[in-house]
Amino acid sequence: MVRPRGEIKVICQNEKCKYYLKEEGKDIIKRGKYSIGHQRYYCHHCKTFFMETKGTPLYHKHLSKSEIINICKHLVEKNGIRSIERITGHYRDTIGNLIEDLALHAELVS
Numbered sequence: 442m443v444r445p446r447g448e449i450k451v452i453c454q455n456e457k458c459k460y461y462l463k464e465e466g467k468d469i470i471k472r473g474k475y476s477i478g479h480q481r482y483y484c485h486h487c488k489t490f491f492m493e494t495k496g497t498p499l500y501h502k503h504l505s506k507s508e509i510i511n512i513c514k515h516l517v518e519k520n521g522i523r524s525i526e527r528i529t530g531h532y533r534d535t536i537g538n539l540i541e542d543l544a545l546h547a548e549l550v551s
């Protein structure tokens with residue numbers, strides 16, 4: 442008997458795939474993890490692997506989710522980048538890049 446597949450919430454992130462960003466008819470399975478602990482997925486249609494964070498502001502970030510949330514909390518409290526640098530201990534360019542990516546992502550969503 443085949444083990445039932447768990448609920449997969451991600452969608453294919455390969456632009457060349459027929460099922461790119463399509464929920465219906467997708468055929469995606471979990472296939473291992475990346476070294477920093479992110480889940481790796483595999484699309485049966487285009488036969489590519491991708492990371493769970495692809496297509497989100499977390500993609501290509503060394504910061505963990507909790508660190509990013511922490512920085513965002515300081516941001517909405519109207520702390521400056523240098524102020525956040527002193528509070529969290531992350532370099533200001535790291536924070537600046539993160540804010541830029543967040544803004545870009547927000548623009549794409551809206």
Ligand SMILES: [Zn+2]
Nearest residue numbers: 453458484487
């Ligand atoms: Zn695909």
